Amino acid sequence: MRRFLSALIVLGLIMFFISTLPLIPEFGKASLSKVSRAFIDKDVNGNGGNVQYGVSKDLENGAANVVTSIVVDYRSFDTLGEVTVLFTSALGVGIILSGYKRKKFGREPNFILRVSVGILLPLILLFGAYVFIHGHLTPGGGFPGGTIIAAGILLLYLSNEEFDLSKTVKFVEGISGSLYVIVGLLGLAVSGVFLINFLPTGVVGNLFSSGIVPIIYILIGFKVGAELSGIVAELHREG
Amino acid sequence: MVYYISFILIGIGIYGFLTQKNLFKHLISLTIIDTAINIFIISLGYISGEEAPIYSKYTPIANFVDPLPQALVLTAIVIGVGILALGVSLLIKVYEKYGTLDVEEIVAKEGK
Numbered sequence: 001m002r003r004f005l006s007a008l009i010v011l012g013l014i015m016f017f018i019s020t021l022p023l024i025p026e027f028g029k030a031s032l033s034k035v036s037r038a039f040i041d042k043d044v045n046g047n048g049g050n051v052q053y054g055v056s057k058d059l060e061n062g063a064a065n066v067v068t069s070i071v072v073d074y075r076s077f078d079t080l081g082e083v084t085v086l087f088t089s090a091l092g093v094g095i096i097l098s099g100y101k102r103k104k105f106g107r108e109p110n111f112i113l114r115v116s117v118g119i120l121l122p123l124i125l126l127f128g129a130y131v132f133i134h135g136h137l138t139p140g141g142g143f144p145g146g147t148i149i150a151a152g153i154l155l156l157y158l159s160n161e162e163f164d165l166s167k168t169v170k171f172v173e174g175i176s177g178s179l180y181v182i183v184g185l186l187g188l189a190v191s192g193v194f195l196i197n198f199l200p201t202g203v204v205g206n207l208f209s210s211g212i213v214p215i216i217y218i219l220i221g222f223k224v225g226a227e228l229s230g231i232v233a234e235l236h237r238e239g
Numbered sequence: 240m241v242y243y244i245s246f247i248l249i250g251i252g253i254y255g256f257l258t259q260k261n262l263f264k265h266l267i268s269l270t271i272i273d274t275a276i277n278i279f280i281i282s283l284g285y286i287s288g289e290e291a292p293i294y295s296k297y298t299p300i301a302n303f304v305d306p307l308p309q310a311l312v313l314t315a316i317v318i319g320v321g322i323l324a325l326g327v328s329l330l331i332k333v334y335e336k337y338g339t340l341d342v343e344e345i346v347a348k349e350g351k
Contacts, residue, residue: 006257010250017246027240028287036284036307040292053299066292066303070310082314089321093328139293143317204294224317231324235331 039070054205062201062210063136071141072213072220076195079216080180083223087177090227093234100237102161109159117159124152132221136210142217146224153229157236166233173226176219183212183219241282248275262333262340266326273319277312284308 025031032040042048042059050056053064063069071079108114131138132145156163187196202209252272256265284305290298292306330340337345 003258006254009257010254013253014246014250017249018243021242024283027242027282028285030284030286030305032286032305033307036305039306040301040303051294051301053294053296055299064294066294066306067309067313070306071313075310078314082317085318086321089325092325096325096328096332137293137295139291143313205296228320235324235327 039074040066042069044074051204054203057201057203059201059204061197061213062204062206063213064205064209065136065138065141068136068141068213068217069210072135072216073197073210076184076216079220080184080195083177083180083220086224086227087173090173090230093231097234097237102237104161109161113159117155121152121155124155125149128152128221128225132217133214134207135217135221136213137205137207142220143224145217145221146226147228149221149225150228150232153225154232154236157233164233165229169226169230169233172222173230176223176226180216180219180223183216187212241278241285245275245279245282248272248278260342262330262342266323266330269326270319270323273315273322277315277319280308280312280315 038044038048040051042051042061045060048059051059061069061073063073128145128148130145131140131148132142135141135145153165156165184195187198188194190196190198197211197213199211201211204210207214249272252268252270252275255268255271259265259268284307286304289302289304292303292309294301333345334340337348339345339348
């Protein structure tokens with residue numbers, strides 16, 4: 001009976017969603033809003049337009065990845081809040097699960113696990129660093145890069161019972177979070193706007209381009225990696 | 240149509256939330272709804288025949304889908320991860336106190 005009622009409710013909801021479909025543009029036929037157009041053309045201040053890869057230079061934002069330019073430059077204040085949300089949730093996990101001792105099996109983990117961690121871990125860390133250093137040029141950025149690094153740390157936790165990173169994690173997290181705010185305050189001191197891009201933006205598509213965007217994405221990469229490693233370490237403790 | 244996929248996923252999530260008695264399955268249902276909404280928001284900005292919004296050697300001139308929903312979903316994914324981690328840690332506490340994650344058993348134990 002309960003299942004039948006639930007199925008009915010769900011069917012009604014899906015029918016309602018489908019009935020609202022004529023209100024939104026058909027799939028694949030969306031039109032760019034004025035705001036998206038300005039973000040793509042790097043034309044928010046009215047001095048951009050006609051961006052070309054490898055040619056255009058000294059735009060208001062030099063990131064080749066448009067999503068990165070929105071997340072870390074135009075709406076950087078949002079991202080500061082987002083990183084704070086992640087920090088709060090990591091803090092909450094730490095508070096809720098405090099007082100748990102780590103479960104110890106008292107014997108060495110599997111031979112295959114130990115050896116393959118030695119081979120894979122440098123590659124995983126390198127790939128994570130690549131993803132967040134090239135966040136303004138290729139898909140990816142600080143959040144995926146940090147997650148990849150946290151996955152590498154999880155391997156370390158699984159392969160070594162004595163491994164503990166909680167002190168380093170807190171240190172890295174605090175340092176990179178404060179550096180993010182300090183970069184923003186530098187913008188306030190130089191140009192009078194919090195988190196403004198005050199460095200030269202260079203040519204679109206170069207590694208050293210787009211001013212503070214790569215710097216902030218590297219900081220976010222370290223911060224997210226540290227926070228997720230902290231969550232992994234807390235959830236790893238039990239019993 | 241990607242819209243229908245996200246609607247069906249939302250339906251699966253709500254159905255799981257209404258019928259399951261295990262709290263962990265509730266959390267998974269919430270995550271499915273979260274993912275479905277992310278898919279829906281991204282598909283709103285898709286323009287057929289156009290590229291991902293990244294200037295590169297192969298797409299030197301802007302011919303891009305809408306980057307704004309993607310930037311919003313990036314935020315939503317990160318917050319979803321935070322909620323999931325917090326929810327799981329609360330479930331660990333619930334399991335420690337009651338020895339079970341079943342809602343009805345928890346209510347029965349609470350009633351004694």
